[in-house]
Amino acid sequence: MRKLLDILYSPLYIAAWLVEFIKEKDKTTPLWLKLLAPVLGVGGLGIFAVLSFVTAFLVTAWLGNPLPVAGFDQSPEQPIHFPHTIHAGVGPITGDNSEDTIEGLGMDCTYCHKQVTEQSWAGVPPVELCISCHKIIGESSNTQLKLLRDYGLYEETKSPINWERVHRMPDHVRFAHAPHIWYLTENPQAIQNKPIDFEVLQDGTVSASKVCSTCHGNVAGMNQVAQVQPLKMGQCVACHRANEASVGCETCHH
Numbered sequence: 001m002r003k004l005l006d007i008l009y010s011p012l013y014i015a016a017w018l019v020e021f022i023k024e025k026d027k028t029t030p031l032w033l034k035l036l037a038p039v040l041g042v043g044g045l046g047i048f049a050v051l052s053f054v055t056a057f058l059v060t061a062w063l064g065n066p067l068p069v070a071g072f073d074q075s076p077e078q079p080i081h082f083p084h085t086i087h088a089g090v091g092p093i094t095g096d097n098s099e100d101t102i103e104g105l106g107m108d109c110t111y112c113h114k115q116v117t118e119q120s121w122a123g124v125p126p127v128e129l130c131i132s133c134h135k136i137i138g139e140s141s142n143t144q145l146k147l148l149r150d151y152g153l154y155e156e157t158k159s160p161i162n163w164e165r166v167h168r169m170p171d172h173v174r175f176a177h178a179p180h181i182w183y184l185t186e187n188p189q190a191i192q193n194k195p196i197d198f199e200v201l202q203d204g205t206v207s208a209s210k211v212c213s214t215c216h217g218n219v220a221g222m223n224q225v226a227q228v229q230p231l232k233m234g235q236c237v238a239c240h241r242a243n244e245a246s247v248g249c250e251t252c253h254h
Contacts, residue, residue, distance in 0.1 A: 075226035076164040080151070081144045087112075088220035090197050104220070106197070109209035117208050120176040127152035127161050167216070167227050172254055183243070184211035190243050193217055 085093050089104030110116060115123035131152035138145040150157045169175055184191050188206045191198075193213040200206055212219065217228035229235065240247050 074166065074228075075224055076166065078164055078224075079161055080148050081224075083223050084219050084225060085221060085223050090220070108207065109212050109219075116177045116212075117181050118178055120174075120178065122177050124163055127158075130161075166225050167231065169231060173252055174254055175252065180215075181208050181211060183245075184214060187243070190214075190239075195220060 085104060086102065087105055087107050088109065090106040091104055092101045093104050112125040112129065113122040114125075115121055127148070130148055134145055134148055135153055140146070148161075151159055151161055185205050185208055188200050188204070188210075191206070191211050191214050195210060195213050195218060198206070198210055215229055215231065219225055236252065237247055239245075240251075245251075
């Protein structure tokens, strides 16, 4: 019984001793140290939080996509909603009303991104190209189409569409679309993330629109385009090595 009481009371005794110890130290501790202690505590937590954020940002930026902060969103809202599912997709597509279905148009990527087979930049279509169809096609009550027509159909409101950039690479990296398109169209076996309508032509090549998924993923299935591949150095180097392309620094870096 005595041992049991000793066990039960020992935590209380220790707690009481700690209280007395703190009171005694409180009497002898200098005022400047009392003021400095909480400052150091809060500052330490702040530094830890900042370092944790920076570490997470660097790790994700190196191994995957950066955190969606400070303008690094991989799926930004666009000035006008452009559904690739309708324009580039194939087969039935469910609309906003689950009872409504429409057929994807299956448009070729190069119809809008015309420079991709000839230039470094894939190119963004001018508003006039969009209006060439949508000045007739589409309901006048559609809010997004009305906004599009305001951009391109009427002289008093006509202006370019400032599309938000989705895919980003560092400024010191040089990526030219055209040579990659040329190689992949001639070597279909090197294409990754093949689209569902992938088809090899009789001459053993594929059309330019069938190679985009290697880096951009299934854009035709995206209602809102997002960056789905990391597009980091390791991915590029691995692809170059697999296809016996140059891996020299000067190939991709200025």
